[in-house]
Amino acid sequence: MSKRTIVIDAMGGDYAPQAPVEGALLCLEKYPDLSIVLTGKEDAINKILSGKTYDKERLTIVNTTEVVENEEKSPVQAIRTKKDSSLVVGLRMVKDKKADGMISAGNTGSVMAGATFLVGRIKGVFRPALSVELPTGKNPTLVLDLGANMDCKPQYLVQFAQMASIYYHKLHGIENPTVALLNVGVEPTKGNQLAKEAYQALSECKTINFKGNAEAREIFEGNYNIVVTDGFAGNVMLKTTEGVASYIFTSLKKEIKSSFAAKLGALLMLKSLKKMKNSLDPRRVGGSALLGINGAVIKAHGNSRQDSFVSAMDQCLTFINNQVIGDISDALEK
Amino acid sequence: MSKRTIVIDAMGGDYAPQAPVEGALLCLEKYPDLSIVLTGKEDAINKILSGKTYDKERLTIVNTTEVVENEEKSPVQAIRTKKDSSLVVGLRMVKDKKADGMISAGNTGSVMAGATFLVGRIKGVFRPALSVELPTGKNPTLVLDLGANMDCKPQYLVQFAQMASIYYHKLHGIENPTVALLNVGVEPTKGNQLAKEAYQALSECKTINFKGNAEAREIFEGNYNIVVTDGFAGNVMLKTTEGVASYIFTSLKKEIKSSFAAKLGALLMLKSLKKMKNSLDPRRVGGSALLGINGAVIKAHGNSRQDSFVSAMDQCLTFINNQVIGDISDALEK
Numbered sequence: 001m002s003k004r005t006i007v008i009d010a011m012g013g014d015y016a017p018q019a020p021v022e023g024a025l026l027c028l029e030k031y032p033d034l035s036i037v038l039t040g041k042e043d044a045i046n047k048i049l050s051g052k053t054y055d056k057e058r059l060t061i062v063n064t065t066e067v068v069e070n071e072e073k074s075p076v077q078a079i080r081t082k083k084d085s086s087l088v089v090g091l092r093m094v095k096d097k098k099a100d101g102m103i104s105a106g107n108t109g110s111v112m113a114g115a116t117f118l119v120g121r122i123k124g125v126f127r128p129a130l131s132v133e134l135p136t137g138k139n140p141t142l143v144l145d146l147g148a149n150m151d152c153k154p155q156y157l158v159q160f161a162q163m164a165s166i167y168y169h170k171l172h173g174i175e176n177p178t179v180a181l182l183n184v185g186v187e188p189t190k191g192n193q194l195a196k197e198a199y200q201a202l203s204e205c206k207t208i209n210f211k212g213n214a215e216a217r218e219i220f221e222g223n224y225n226i227v228v229t230d231g232f233a234g235n236v237m238l239k240t241t242e243g244v245a246s247y248i249f250t251s252l253k254k255e256i257k258s259s260f261a262a263k264l265g266a267l268l269m270l271k272s273l274k275k276m277k278n279s280l281d282p283r284r285v286g287g288s289a290l291l292g293i294n295g296a297v298i299k300a301h302g303n304s305r306q307d308s309f310v311s312a313m314d315q316c317l318t319f320i321n322n323q324v325i326g327d328i329s330d331a332l333e334k
Numbered sequence: 335m336s337k338r339t340i341v342i343d344a345m346g347g348d349y350a351p352q353a354p355v356e357g358a359l360l361c362l363e364k365y366p367d368l369s370i371v372l373t374g375k376e377d378a379i380n381k382i383l384s385g386k387t388y389d390k391e392r393l394t395i396v397n398t399t400e401v402v403e404n405e406e407k408s409p410v411q412a413i414r415t416k417k418d419s420s421l422v423v424g425l426r427m428v429k430d431k432k433a434d435g436m437i438s439a440g441n442t443g444s445v446m447a448g449a450t451f452l453v454g455r456i457k458g459v460f461r462p463a464l465s466v467e468l469p470t471g472k473n474p475t476l477v478l479d480l481g482a483n484m485d486c487k488p489q490y491l492v493q494f495a496q497m498a499s500i501y502y503h504k505l506h507g508i509e510n511p512t513v514a515l516l517n518v519g520v521e522p523t524k525g526n527q528l529a530k531e532a533y534q535a536l537s538e539c540k541t542i543n544f545k546g547n548a549e550a551r552e553i554f555e556g557n558y559n560i561v562v563t564d565g566f567a568g569n570v571m572l573k574t575t576e577g578v579a580s581y582i583f584t585s586l587k588k589e590i591k592s593s594f595a596a597k598l599g600a601l602l603m604l605k606s607l608k609k610m611k612n613s614l615d616p617r618r619v620g621g622s623a624l625l626g627i628n629g630a631v632i633k634a635h636g637n638s639r640q641d642s643f644v645s646a647m648d649q650c651l652t653f654i655n656n657q658v659i660g661d662i663s664d665a666l667e668k
Binding site: 239 | 575
């Protein structure tokens with residue numbers, strides 16, 4: 001593995017700049033050959049770094065004066081106007097091959113728009129997609145699109161499946177990963193217009209291992225390696241997952257407080273409960289790979305704490321070292 | 335409250351006929367003025383009733399020879415051809431005012447199609463919708479549509495909101511219940527084409543208390559009384575909820591088995607864990623009200639056990655005794 005340089009957006013996410021900066025230090029510790037560039041407000045970054053021990057040769061700060069906010073009204077506009085933002089400057093470094101990849105926990109829309117406009121798409125890609133791995137009873141399931149493409153055409157979903165098949169194979173070493181279409185029932189005639197047409201198009205695609213429709217319920221059973229859907233339904237699914245998990249753990253906490261036996265029980269179960277909670281915590285799941293972008297760009301969750309940047313770095317390096325982009329490009333040329 | 339006669343489809347659901355028949359007996363116990371008609375195979379029903387004590391005057395069996403299966407390829411076709419099925423015969427009784435309402439745990443598509451074709455829509459209703467109440471940290475949230483209407487127009491969603499507002503008020507006594515649109519972000523410009531147009535249409539509707547967009551994550555916090563969406567996204571949300579809850583409790587079980595301390599802890603927490611699980615168990619949440627149908631038809635969950643029929647009966651009687659249909663009809667005429 002050759003030496004890599006990865007940009008971390010120091011200003012992106014709910015806990016920026018602290019979480020990305022401290023996350024960067026954890027990454028340097030884990031990967032002795034890695035160099036990191038932090039883009040962001042130099043003063044703020046240095047304040048966090050001050051007094052900390054790390055290999056200064058492998059950490060560079062590129063000072064930027066603007067910030068793409070979490071709540072930008074127009075993500076595209078933000079990318080166009082905030083030219084000296086930590087996000088735009090970082091993405092330009094990827095575009096100009098000054099860095100091998102980038103991680104940002106900033107506004108999803110802006111990261112996606114920035115990656116698309118500044119780094120660009122892989123030739124032949126209709127629409128890049130946001131993907132994330134969900135925990136299941138078996139192998140994790142890679143789901144996409146999670147919100148980059150609101151109104152999709154059937155052929156976009158076919159391409160999502162093709163790109164995801166290559167990525168999943170690299171991530172987990174599974175040949176011909178299985179693909180399902182998110183739908184409201186398993187029969188081919190089920191669903192809205194898009195789902196019905198996508199079912200047909202996916203069935204006809206010879207380069208993927210399409211297994212048919214999957215209901216959202218089934219996904220957590222881990223019966224499929226990859227699940228494709230449009231960005232609206234995918235986003236609803238992802239956010240429902242977060243909502244239900246958070247509801248269950250909050251209610252459980254309340255319940256536990258209501259009885260002494262339960263309190264004692266919870267104490268004994270603490271490790272189990274925490275392990276469970278973490279497996280569904282988006283902060284620990286790592287980031288979303290932007291599939292279809294001509295560069296390794298990982299969108300870390302907005303809630304990311306420092307350790308999430310390590311998971312995102314794992315993903316980013318896997319992406320680069322396995323030449324996911326080259327393989328997607330080759331597959332689409334066929 | 336006057337005496338009511340409700341049909342229960344004895345052949346519908348995963349545990350039919352046992353669950354609906356035993357559920358009927360529980361309902362008779364709970365409501366001393368209630369009469370129940372069981373539609374289904376007389377022999378099978380009598381076998382379950384044999385030896386049981388109940389008020390025979392208030393339980394009638396209408397023998398039917400056909401069954402609409404859970405896995406019907408075409409729900410509409412099943413309704414058209416299986417004229418002597420427990421579902422069709424029951425719905426006809428509602429249509430003909432021989433019964434005040436009906437509960438079925440059968441195939442959702444068939445119950446919806448049957449109710450629409452046989453009982454009919456309330457005058458002025460574009461599309462009837464399937465609604466269900468989800469548990470939240472505060473008041474329950476009524477979500478619709480959950481799968482009856484795959485491709486929706488913005489005005490359908492406005493009507494879903496109007497009908498749900500009336501029903502929610504009757505159920506919980508809350509005046510002007512708040513309404514939100516399920517979307518991928520809170521800003522008015524977010525979402526797919528349908529969501530953008532629906533946002534506009536909902537904003538312009540003066541008879542509802544529209545509060546804007548809600549992300550799926552927020553719904554479980556209970557910030558809104560009603561959430562409207564198209565049947566595809568609603569179904570994805572509902573089934574994700576079931577999938578995540580089941581995943582969490584299955585994994586927790588596995589975790590608990592792995593350590594003695596956790597096992598002991600779980601034993602002490604048993605009551606809390608069960609309470610939690612039940613609150614998310616679709617079998618206990620009761621049924622989906624079919625809003626927009628000119629009769630009280632409750633679709634109980636396919637997994638329904640006997641006690642779910644009691645919850646469904648509670649809903650059915652609330653629906654009838656509060657004249658939800660009359661009020662929806664009046665509201666739509668305005």
